[in-house]
Amino acid sequence: MSHYGSLDDALSYHAVHGNAAWSAAGVTDTQRTAALFRASAALDGRYSARYPGRKAGGRAQDLGWPRIDAVDAEGDAIAPYEVPIEILQAAYEMALAELVSPGSLSPSVTPGKVKVRARVEGAVDVTYAGGGSVSSQRPTLTVVDDILSSLLARSSGASVDLLRV
Incomplete structure (x- = not known):
């Protein structure tokens, strides 16, 4: 290599x-x-x-x-x-x-399990990214x-x- x-x-x-x-x-x-x-x-x-x-x-x-x-x-x-x-x-x-x-640059991700928002008020509220591809989770x-x-x-x-x- x-x-x-x-x-x-x-x-x-x-x-x-x-x-x-x-x-x-x-x-x-x-x-x-x-x-x-x-x-x-x-x-x-x-x-x-x-x-x-x-x-x-x-x-x-x-x-x-x-x-x-x-x-x-x-x-x-x-x-x-x-x-x-x-x-x-x-x-x-x-x-x-x-x-x-x-x-x-090559993160390990599980599509659909990437958090896009997390909020804590009275209760925990987590929003996950929809499906998408793994490549969409890579930084540009x-x-x-x-x-x-x-x-x-x-x-x-x-x-x-x-x-x-």
Whole structure:
């Protein structure tokens, strides 16, 4: 099993972005590495269906990148065996979330049992979220969506070419 990026590059990334929690006192490299592993798994789990190209190492490859025959959202080729900077940055952002709150990117939930409101007055009143999907219970890191927007294919909806005869 692998993870995206390196501890040194993650430290530099978070220092530049002012994310002090990454280098906070008492946080160990073991904790940071574990966060990178969890973040990399969550990143691939959430976005790999939209990655362009195909895995360079086939099914035996642990992570979704590097890939071959890949192009970015603009149609520019991504060098074979390259892990794009967008993937590394997204992994570092997700690793920060995992470091601060381990397991937060892939929580264990029971659909229909997630509390949306709890009130205590004369009696306890609890309201649960309706059915929904497990993926709807995951946090959304909009910064990751923003970082990956230039890499992942844009969803343009269905299109049909018409031919007039």
